[in-house]
Amino acid sequence: MIPMKKILWTLFLIAYSFTAFSQSYFDDGLSSEWHSQRREELRKLMPASSVAVFFNNPVKNRTNDVDFIYHPNTDFFYLTGFREPNAVLVVFSEKREVNGKLVDELIFVQNRDPRAEMWNGKRMGIEGMKNELGFEEALLNTDFGTKSGINLQDFDKILTFSLSEEIEESSANQPLNQMIDEFKTATAYPDKLNEISAQVYKMIKTSDLETSDRVIQMLKRYERQYPEMMQDPLINSFMNAESPEKRMLVKDEMPDQKLDITSLASMMSVLREVKTPEEIALLKKAVMISAVGQIEVMKAAKVGMTEREIQGVHEFIYKRYGAEELGYPSIVGGGNNGCILHYIENDKRDLNDRLLLMDLGAEWRGYTADVTRTIPINGKFNAEEKAIYELVYLAQEAGIAISKPGVTFQEIDAAGRQIINDGLANLGIIKKGESHMYFPHGTSHHIGLDVHDRGTRDPLKEGNVFTIEPGIYIPEGSDCDPKWWGIGVRIEDDILITKDGAVNLSEAAPRTIAAIEEMMRLPSVLEEWVLPEID
Template identity: 85%
Template sequence: MKKTIWTFVMLMFAASAFAQSYFEDGLTSEWHRGRRDELRKLMPENSVAVFFNNPVKNRTNDVDFVYHPNTDFFYLTGFREPNAVLVLFSELREINGEMADELIFVQNRDPRAEMWNGKRLGLEGMMNELGFEEALLNSDFGAKSGINLQDFDKILTFSLSESIEESTSNEPLITMVNEFKAATAYPDKLTEASAQLYTMIKNSDLETSDRVVQMLKRYQNQYPEMMDDPFISSFMNAESPEKRMVVKEEMPEQKLDITALASMMATLREIKTPEEITLLRKAVMISAVGQIEVMKAAKVGMTEREIQGVHEFIYKRYGAEELGYPSIVGSGNNGCILHYIENDKRDLTDRLLLMDLGAEWRGYTADVTRTIPINGKFNAEEKAIYELVYQAQEAGIAISKPGVTFQEIDAAGRQIINDGLAKLGIIKKGESHMYFPHGTSHHIGLDVHDSGTRDPLKEGIVFTIEPGIYIPEGSDCDPKWWGIGVRIEDDILITEDGAVNLSEAAPRTIAAIEEMMRLPSVLEEWVLPEID
């Protein structure tokens, strides 16, 4: 009797936890199914695509990091639990007497585990909540599933060379990965780099083989172990193009492909659907409001972490479930460290404050950066550098439209920065420098550096324009410029008419920032007790 009551209590507790896991205002199961259908259109005939969800990662002792699904997996399924595998077929095929074009393998319901970690969807949830017609337990992955991977001409997946952290939480995933490797004869040393080299060789001919050898030699500097592969080594050492073609013909045909799927997913994910754009707009707007409220709240004497906390409080106040990436809040010289996340400087004085943060809304992340003077007023040197970055960003936004490339946007802003730094005497005209060391743009979406191609811009792409100038202490220029770090980053949607700045609500001109910083903050009356 006690056992029956205990099981009932566990099930009731698990049911109450369900609302914590999924989003009523997020993407629908129909949307995810549509994405799977679009992927099938890109897959070769008689192929299968296998997606493993992310492993659980330990933070310390018996505490794990908050689980985040693999973004390709989430994009295709909407599923947010570990120990799962999605299998897509390019065409309908008979599996255990039933016609199917997909199977998903998930962990079983477990009242005791759900008491601690929240409800699992289980098989019924996968079908009722996420719209799958067929779901199996992860313990049935492999031979029990009725799928014979050798029946396919191509087996598409991602690199499985990275070891999975050994833990009880990951045991089902490790078992499934090992079963997949055994079924596909997955080579021990197969990596994305070696797979790309094989593809390069396979696509070579008499006219291009010399060029391929030169590319292989460049790879060799980075991956010297590649020479352990007999076919790569033989191709590189062949005495003539004709002998290289002999080596090429002797290379075994590979059913297993760990590179093509990444390209397919990049093609799908770079063009955002209207549903995705709605979620991105919300993430960006929350992030812009965070920048606005910090401009009003910032004052001399605060700490970097306090500034970070205000941003993140705004995110949580609006219901954003996570940060898109670790928050960057750097004062003075810390702003010259591109991925500075310690945020531990205290008693901020009169330096610039670079703030690069993004809220995650229903899986989609913003990426918005503003640079402000903590005392509310830019000095002459800060104004000069800030204005250069602003004009560089304006130039990039102005030319952003379908058909323009990331390279053209970068070149437009970089020219302004290079000319401006020379005019200020920080560099000599035409001199190479490291004051603008990063690219200007990247896609955003489910990842802050989202999947996408480097093809010309198309309608529906959302990306960043983020020029910057960073002059760390000790630089080879007048010390009056030292410790000035400025980045301005906005999230841009491409439409048929050009660029829409989704984060324009956050002030970015010198005058608008200084005006915003003069306004009162809603947090001024929020006084906490002193703690020794």
């Protein structure tokens, strides 16, 4: 007889060998009708006689037999609302007969499995996809490929994303790997195909005698960054052809490809950059939760706290409101750590009287905020900190002031960058007109399902939600007076574009010097929360 302890230990190990991908759906999230309408909008952008194939994200291992909490591919979630792995969405540009039914989309999902669901939560299965997510036709992922009734070669264009990255080999990913293998076989997917080679082929195929010189200049820039592309004989021949006429001969040798791994990304960027009212409502909630986190930290912050303690206060606020995740790893940098743009270690133990830069965002029903505030840990900006902070604030104000439909990210960036450049020169940190690295990043990016969300670089439109985040970072050892060393300031707000201009969704979190210092004088609800000492 096997001892009971051994049985329980075996069951424990089995439990942790399963993947953490249980469902998490919300009554106050996006509706199945909303996702269905997004698929309809995608069809409007697809060329005639085309099919779009979306694979959901693989499971990623954290360590040993523990996986990271599953996060769906955001394009997949946008179109389906589905949050399980080992799934494929197939969208047709027009209705097609599949297995005797006329449909314009199919979704392939994992089956119901009572044993797996006991450990990891309920799966949707075929009936759930139909009844809860509104799909007319759903199939098991084991039916993807030759069993599905779809012949991909019947389409003029097959739209998907690059499948060049290796997926972790594990039992959790076995169904996904099988489906990708089936897809590659059905489409004769080239071994070395990736986004770069696909873009290069597209540039060459669309060139002519008049534009080929310009294409060559673009390819030379690509070559410096991706020298391996010259291993492709057709690209090499095109680059080294002696004349535009001979380039056209090489172009004619290039096969017409049904498989397109570049256009779908552009279509999804067009769809996702303009937020619907439903998306804006979710983003407002995510942003407001993040703003409250900044407010409560301003009240709780004091000399002697740790970066991780500050991080914990922010994230506690998020969880207290019911936010399911962080939009990205929290950045909490004290002193010189604030000069590291993506500092996520957050392990400084004793915050002194320097500045504290906090870049964090709650994820609410899939949508993420991105709010940054910089505060003096002792509650009072010194003269040098004030001077730098005021420059960043004025730069942000300039960007917000001009934000409206028709304005570009480049114009917003230029408005703030000019203020920062002139201000740094006036402070003697740089010489007038001198190039510098104290403001090394762009000022804006779209936010949504991803913190750096899909979107074009077109002029702003009503419904865009994006950041304005100028910054100045003067790390220790910089070529300026040491009194400026270790000052890092970023102010980041989330901006909605309406027909009337810009709305600052995160304005509840103080961002002027006076308002921050006033907030930091207020008592914190956490002051009475004293935990026991642990050796």
